[in-house]
Amino acid sequence: MSFNSPFPDVEIPNLSVYDYLFGSIADADLQKPALIDGTSGAVTTYQALIGQINGIAGALAARGLELGDVVGLHSPNVPAFASVLHGILRAGGTATTINALYTAEDIAKQLTGSGAKFLFTVSPLYPQAKAAAEKVGIADDHIIVLDGVDGHPSLKDLLTQGATAPDVSFDPATQVAVLPYSSGTTGVPKGVILTHRNLVANVAQMEPRVGINADDGVLAVLPFFHIYGLTVLLNIALKLRARLVTMPKFDLVEFLRIIQDNKLTYLFIAPPVAVALAKHPLIDQYDLSSVHTVFSGAAPLDEELGKAVATRLGARIRQGYGMSELSPVSHAIPFDRDDMPLSSVGLPLANTVNKLVDPESGEEIDLPAEGRSKPGELWVKGPNVMLGYLNNPAATSDTLDEDGYLHTGDIAVVDSEGVVFIVDRLKELIKYKGYQVPPAELEALLLTHPEIADAAVIGVLDDEGEEVPKAFVVLQANATIDEDGVMAFVSERVSPHKKVRKVEFIETVPKSAAGKILRKDLRAAESAK
Incomplete structure (x- = not known):
């Protein structure tokens, strides 16, 4: 069954982005300052x-x-x-x-x-x-x-x-405003057709949830060329008359200096930055007391990692979910909901309808009376859904159905209050002896080890042709853990079918500019061996 956003619909003005x-x-x-060059x-x-x-x-x-x-x-x-x-x-x-x-x-x-x-x-x-x-x-x-x-x-x-x-x-509902290209983590990048109405709608949907006001200073380090940066940093901050401080590229020392010197209050980040905020010794050398909110998106944020950031900065941590095809946000933990699990991506935004669909049977999954539902592919319908992919009707029909639902390709569960938890990507689940193993779950677990700085997990074939989880691990300086130690750490904390069965130590985990792990790059390197 479908489930609506719990929030009342917001008005979406029939305006161009500029007029809005x-x-x-x-x-x-x-x-007032709109933009400040951080450099x-x-x-x-x-x-x-x-x-x-x-x-x-x-x-x-x-x-x-x-x-x-x-x-x-x-x-x-x-x-x-x-x-x-x-x-x-x-x-x-x-x-x-x-x-x-x-x-x-x-x-x-x-x-x-x-x-x-x-x-x-x-x-x-x-x-x-x-x-x-x-x-x-x-x-x-x-x-x-x-x-x-x-x-x-x-x-x-x-x-x-x-x-x-x-x-x-022009008609804001049909005039194309931006053509971002999807990141290509699961295939060839495609032009995403987003109209003026799509962008206006997403700002209107997010405005009540983010808790930004005209007194806030927002750090703009996530790239504006990605739809996360374009809508969530740039357009929302400008609509709410905050001041945006720009960084052309991420450098931890410069990142910390800019926050301190500009007394910034609101940080939009991706999980790789959260790892640094939680674990890097440099953090203690800067005054980050002005920060009241850190909002993570673009890839799953582990709850324990988020809590570590919250404790270290003394700030609230929030997480959201979206994709280029959703302009990009469809779910968020509201700024005023301290009770919501950080392992979730929060609630569906206003004006949206969701479904969870079993990817194998095609049956809709019911909202549970209590606890959490069975996992299913997340489908979303609303005014922020793209018109389609540019000059690619086949890909469009694979992703957008006749009822207007966008099939996200992400596996989720939902609880009785409509809070959504992303499990993993449909195409990236590892199938071990018929069991589904979510790479993101294992990555989050690995990051809790004090000697592990970063990690990624993919499925690889073992000597018997069985797909097994393999961890690519970046160690902290002076770490002593070896491959057996990594496997033992995971084995003690997961079901038997989720055990990491191969480990490789690497210098860096390949990631997109938005912070998503490029598992396709790891798979390509693995297949070339």
């Missing part, structure tokens, strides 16, 4: 941001951007990212955000797939951006290098052009 975020800004907020300390006020957005929109329109044209945005987290993103949308364009770590070949694939006509980048990423643009035929005058490179327009050039933002009209 900035259309009704109060005069008193215009001089340089340069401040962009809300008034300056809106001026830049309109200037970029006008310049793009004057240079030939038409309604619905796609623009590539290839940049780390810098304040100008916000100006450019919203300038593209303000002009009626569609932004396809590109991973700052991509190679020229990867960039070219996304530019080709999305049909981009312009490309924004920055000078440190220029060589690969330029090579990709040449490969797909984007002219030099349509490659904008924010901080300037000879032969191309810069952000300053666009802003001093003095062009007026165009008067565009």
Whole structure:
């Protein structure tokens, strides 16, 4: 049976993203800091941001951007990212955000797939951006290098052009705002079609749950080019008139310095950062007392790890769930629910309906009268669900059904109050002698060992052709535990079928920019042996 969000529906205005975020800004907020460059300390006020957005929109329109044209945005987290993103949308364009770590070949694939006509980048990423643009035929005058490179327009050039933002009209429910590409952890990356209504809806759905207000300082280290960073950090913070402090890449010392010096109050992180916050000795050398909330997403956060972070920082810890196809958030532990298990992803957001479906029988799983339900694939329906995958009707029909439910590919259980717990990904469950073994459960357990800094688990074949769990382990400095010790540690704490049966020590666990473990990379390396 389906189950609704326990929260009353929120109003979703029929507005563009620009009008929703900035259309009704109060005069008193215009001089507040909107974005602060964490490296340089340069401040962009809300008034300056809106001026830049309109200037970029006008310049793009004057240079030939038409309604619905796609623009590539290839940049780390810098304040100008916000100006450019919203300038593209303000002009009626569609932004396809590109991973700052991509190679020229990867960039070219996304530019080709999305049909981009312009490309924004920055000078440190220029060589690969330029090579990709040449490969797909984007002219030099349509490659904008924010901080300037000879032969191309810069952000300053666009802003001093003095062009007026165009008067565009479109239906927010059908006008494509952004085309992020799914991370590819389970296959070839696909363009996710998200409309203005999708993005507006997700901000409206999340606003009552996150507990951010205009006095908060929010750290923006998770990448804006990922939908988590774009919606949850950038758009929600701007809508609530908080100040965002940007970091172009993660560095623990700089991360801690920026929190301390800017007295930041709210951190959005992925689990790898939680590991550092819980275990790294450097944490004690900085004053992080201003932080009142840490919100984790993008990958499962272990409850014990979350509690360790909460104890060390004296802050509340919350977790949410989502995916690019959900704009991205569908579930969250509300900021005011200290009683909710941190092992959960919280409650379904307002305006959504959920189902759990047995992946083998196709039968719907009932909400339990008490305790937790049987596991099933999580299906979600709501105004934040994507329109589909770009030029990929087969993948769209595999993921979106006729009733509007998005089949997430994640296995979950639900309790009698509607609290959802993610078990693992459907495609990543290890099948050992017919039993299902969730890698995330074993990874979370491994991280509780004081000598283990990080871990990942995949299924590999043993000598008899049976799939067994193999752990890839990153050790803490001066650790003495060996392979047998790792296996014994797990064996003492899990059912027999969940035992780790192989161990390999590695330098780092491969992860996406959003913090997801790239198990496909580990599987590829394993198969190449």
